[in-house]
Amino acid sequence: MTEKQELILETALKLFAEHGFDTTPTSLIAKEAGVSEGLIFRHFTNKEGLMDAILAMSDERMGGHVKAIVTLAEPLAKIHATIELPFKLFSEEREFWKLQFSLKWQKKYKGQSAHPGGHYLELSNAITESFRQLNYTEPEKEVVFLVMLLDGVSNQLMQQPSDEFIQEILLFLKSKYPNSKA
């Protein structure tokens, strides 16, 4: 991966997140990256190839996040770390994850984005087990609930960058999952 290759990838990511995949011309990517348009195709074959390279990064990064969560010892810690995940993604790699979420709505990339394959299942299983350990009566449903909730949270975070209320929301979410539970 040469320096210009990385530059192209980074620029494409930013522009795709901002304008969307098919409303971002390769000519613009080239211009913003300060690179010739031909170079993009030499390195990534076609526009889709550019997207695929970005998606590969996505899967890798998500794997890291999931691994960090499932290796936590306490069940409640896992749940809280999962809640924190969207906030973490938001603060650290906003553009990157925003792109992932928008892709959910594009036919081609159905299922690839947002909760890439195996990692999502891994996390989902770990959280189910955590709920069970905490004596929730319906662990499976709780997971579905939490996933939907965090999906909505992610959407909110990605859409409106108003910083002050974020911490508040995070605390409120965590307060919904206290230590004791019938």
Added chain:
Amino acid sequence: MTEKQELILETALKLFAEHGFDTTPTSLIAKEAGVSEGLIFRHFTNKEGLMDAILAMSDERMGGHVKAIVTLAEPLAKIHATIELPFKLFSEEREFWKLQFSLKWQKKYKGQSAHPGGHYLELSNAITESFRQLNYTEPEKEVVFLVMLLDGVSNQLMQQPSDEFIQEILLFLKSKYPNSKA
């Protein structure tokens, strides 16, 4: 609004929801609707005009749903009706609302879609008041929470059409908002 006009609108809606706005050529809309391409532009000026017409319908329909909810008497009934809303949209006008959700991620239509302007605020206020009446300690935060949750719920519903688990989820959601509350 002539018959062909409606036909074009309906076809465009279906195709936009399926393939996305800018990956649906006007030629395909014309073909599917059994209409000449020129007619589309005569009636709706340009492709955007087509979208605008669809969006206008969106606002109108959402207004109806919101009105039905806020005029309910009991606070808990309002909350449960709000929870039911995504399920209702899903079952009644799936393609239509799926399009709305996908638009959230397209710069041009930011803020217009999913929770169209005044209606969203109206509902939001009504639900805040409902939570207050039910003695929730932080009504405002509860509303934000509920909105995020339902946003996630909507996403799930629009993405995966597996019917059996839907009723289950709906009941589970409602069970999270029981009649008694400290």
Added chain:
DNA sequence: GTCTATACGGGGATAGAC
């Protein structure tokens, strides 16, 4: 109101020099 034919521009992709 509706159709057919056509103009126009832009975007993806390739060829070939350096």
Added chain:
DNA sequence: GTCTATCCCCGTATAGAC
């Protein structure tokens, strides 16, 4: 590895007949 020049298709939009 990188750039310049160029091709060509396809999608939006218009003109004009019926």
